[in-house]
Structures are given as C-alpha cells and as structure tokens.
Amino acid sequence: MSTGIDIVLLAGFLGAGKTTVLNELIRLFHDRKLGMLVNDFGEVPVDGSLLKNENPELLEEGHKIYEIGNGSIFCSCLKAPFLYGLKYFEKEKPDLLFIEASGLSDPSSMNKILKEHHLDDQFSIKHVVTLIDPIRYKALITVLEVIGRQISSADQILINKVDLISQKDLEELIHDLKLRSSAPFQTGSFGQFDYSFIDDETTQVMDEDRESCNTPESRPGSLFLEGTLESEQVLKDFMGRVESGIYRLKGFLELEGKTFYVSDNTKGYSMTETAKPGIKPGLTVLCPLGNEKNIARLWREIQGASL
Incomplete structure (x- = not known):
C-alpha cells in the first residue's frame, strides 16, 4: 500500500494529448477530491484555463487547480514554484493528485525531488503515464533526449492518435517502444483508454538518484x-x-x-x-x-x- 497523497504524473511530448487525457481522468474520478498541478511551458499558462472551460463545475465541487508556467517543473529554474505547488496540495489533501508536466519535461528526477525536500512521506508516485504522439515520434525520438526519458520513466504508455497512422507505422512504433521500455501500453485516440490501472495497488518505483536532463541550457x-x-x-x-x-x-x-x-x-x-x-x-x-x-x-x- 502506498502512503501519502497519490500522484499520477502525466508526461508526453508537446501536443500528444495530455490535457485531453486529464479531462477524461477528471470525468472518471469525479467522485473523489482531485488536485491538478498543471505545468505549461509558456509564460502564460493555457492548459489550466482549458480545464476550467471544459469542466466548469471543478472549482464549485472543491477540486483544486494549481498552475505553473514558463518552463519545466523538473528544471532547477522552476524547482521553487514546483515545491510551492506540492506544499499547497499537502495542505489541501486531495485523494488523488494529477500532475500534467509540460511536453518537454523529463520526469526522471521526480522521486529525487521528493526525497531531497522531505516530501516522500507526504506524496507517493503511484503512476507515471507517458503519452506518445505517433506522428511526431519517429522524427523526434533521436534528436530530443527528453522523449526517451519520458518513456523510460513510465509504468504505463498510452499511444494516442492511432487513427492518424497506418497499421504498419503503428507496428513499427510499438516495436521501437518495446526496445525502450517494458511498461504495458495501450493504443487509442482522443484520450480514450482503459484507466482502471489508476486504482492498482502497486506504486511506481523510480530511480532515486537519477538527474533530470531538464536544465536552463536545454530549454x-x-x-x-x-x-x-x-x-x-x-x-x-x-x-x-x-x-x-x-x-x-x-x-x-x-x-x-x-x-x-x-x-x-x-x-x-x-x-x-x-x-x-x-x-x-x-x-x-x-x-x-x-x-x-x-x-x-x-x-x-x-x-x-x-x-
């Protein structure tokens, strides 16, 4: 059994469909007290406003949204705002905390951050879910280290937008993913997947010493x-x-x-x-x-x- 507030971390490259998936998770787990920490890379956060527009009842029902813009929460340049966000949810005590990381975020150091700041008793990383954009994957996997990090950190991989690619391309993508990760994967479109794994009793085990490749220089x-x-x-x-x-x-x-x-x-x-x-x-x-x-x-x- 996990201890502390359960975290489900959503990773995936820009445009893979993380906000669409988060909307689906909100709908499915609506009967619980939810927290959403939304990390947008731009200076003006967009995704939080999208969530509020798509789910106008969110704030009325006590669910909380905390937005962080202008970078990746796993970069040293945003470490303080990220910690403030976690402290906010430590007080709010949601039943489930969804963290939507920016598309260029490397989640490798999540566990390290919790331990270094003595938050590992308050929060437990239950799942790291990585979304894959099958259209952009082939062109970017070899040039952007962060995509490989998102895959290797995941315990669940969701291949989104499969309606936009051929069966042959999908088979090649799955073959490549299996070489990079042993995590189970699903295929789907428009954020429609089987999310029953969220309630699994297992807790994701992450490398406690791994550093994120997110640095001010890699922005x-x-x-x-x-x-x-x-x-x-x-x-x-x-x-x-x-x-x-x-x-x-x-x-x-x-x-x-x-x-x-x-x-x-x-x-x-x-x-x-x-x-x-x-x-x-x-x-x-x-x-x-x-x-x-x-x-x-x-x-x-x-x-x-x-x-």
Missing part, C-alpha cells in the same frame, strides 16, 4: 505572440509559414468578435470556439532555440497585412 526557444487578427485566413497564412519551424503552438485568439482556442496539430491546426479564458489572449510558441526572432517577425508581418 528550447519560447515566445508569446500578442495581438488580434482580422480573420482565420490570416491565421492560416501564418501557420503555413511557421509550422515547419516550431515544436508547439497554442493559445487563445479573438477573431471577428469571438474567442477561439487555437492549437497546432500533426496535420495543420485546429480552432475551437470557447469562453473567454480569463488570461491574456495570444499564442504561446515553442521552437528550436534561435528561431524566435524569425517567428516574431512573421507574426508582425501577418498582423500588418491584416490591418
């Missing part, structure tokens, strides 16, 4: 694009010019008097009309280091063209 480029656009066509033109040079883009934009959640995906981008998010509208972009100025320039150009 990718990051910028926040403010302003309004005249129409969706202008946004489409912008995305067509930058999508090959970014890791992730998401945020809220006001177009033609309406508010939309905008997110890049593996085949273009999506727009979903939503309530006003309560945060500054704009787009958070993560990109290879050094590409920020080029993206900012294109954004200014596209805004000027829409005026």
Whole structure:
C-alpha cells in the first residue's frame, strides 16, 4: 500500500494529448477530491484555463487547480514554484493528485525531488503515464533526449492518435517502444483508454538518484505572440509559414468578435470556439532555440497585412 497523497504524473511530448487525457481522468474520478498541478511551458499558462472551460463545475465541487508556467517543473529554474505547488496540495489533501508536466519535461528526477525536500512521506508516485504522439515520434525520438526519458520513466504508455497512422507505422512504433521500455501500453485516440490501472495497488518505483536532463541550457526557444487578427485566413497564412519551424503552438485568439482556442496539430491546426479564458489572449510558441526572432517577425508581418 502506498502512503501519502497519490500522484499520477502525466508526461508526453508537446501536443500528444495530455490535457485531453486529464479531462477524461477528471470525468472518471469525479467522485473523489482531485488536485491538478498543471505545468505549461509558456509564460502564460493555457492548459489550466482549458480545464476550467471544459469542466466548469471543478472549482464549485472543491477540486483544486494549481498552475505553473514558463518552463519545466523538473528544471532547477522552476524547482521553487514546483515545491510551492506540492506544499499547497499537502495542505489541501486531495485523494488523488494529477500532475500534467509540460511536453518537454523529463520526469526522471521526480522521486529525487521528493526525497531531497522531505516530501516522500507526504506524496507517493503511484503512476507515471507517458503519452506518445505517433506522428511526431519517429522524427523526434533521436534528436530530443527528453522523449526517451519520458518513456523510460513510465509504468504505463498510452499511444494516442492511432487513427492518424497506418497499421504498419503503428507496428513499427510499438516495436521501437518495446526496445525502450517494458511498461504495458495501450493504443487509442482522443484520450480514450482503459484507466482502471489508476486504482492498482502497486506504486511506481523510480530511480532515486537519477538527474533530470531538464536544465536552463536545454530549454528550447519560447515566445508569446500578442495581438488580434482580422480573420482565420490570416491565421492560416501564418501557420503555413511557421509550422515547419516550431515544436508547439497554442493559445487563445479573438477573431471577428469571438474567442477561439487555437492549437497546432500533426496535420495543420485546429480552432475551437470557447469562453473567454480569463488570461491574456495570444499564442504561446515553442521552437528550436534561435528561431524566435524569425517567428516574431512573421507574426508582425501577418498582423500588418491584416490591418
């Protein structure tokens, strides 16, 4: 039996579907007191607002959301905010604490952090669940160390978006994952998986001495694009010019008097009309280091063209 507050850590590369999965977990475990620590890489956290919009009853029913932006919680640059978040939930005492790590987070050092700060009696890492984006996996697994770390740390692997790939590509992906991890895996789409493992009595055992590969030096480029656009066509033109040079883009934009959640995906981008998010509208972009100025320039150009 585990002791302390049970943690289910959601890892996975940018755009793999962690927020969609978290929404599903909230729905399934709604009868318990839940805590959600949401870690967004951009300076303006987006995922917390999405959760509140998708689950308006969350705060009314006593569930708690704690947001941390501007980096990875496993990097030394965000260690203090992460500890403040854990202390907050230590007082709130949820039955289950879901931690949605940013897409570039390496969870390897989670257990080490708890032990070093004497929180291992208060919290227990029950599961590390890693989501896989099968579209981007092949291109990024060999160039981004963090993806391999997310896989090797997991005790459950969820391959999302399988509706977007062929059976042959899926078989090749599964073969590669089996070489990297002995964790059980599931395949699914839109965050639909069998989550009965959450209630397993087993507790994830993690290396107590492993250091995270998240460091200030390993941070990718990051910028926040403010302003309004005249129409969706202008946004489409912008995305067509930058999508090959970014890791992730998401945020809220006001177009033609309406508010939309905008997110890049593996085949273009999506727009979903939503309530006003309560945060500054704009787009958070993560990109290879050094590409920020080029993206900012294109954004200014596209805004000027829409005026």
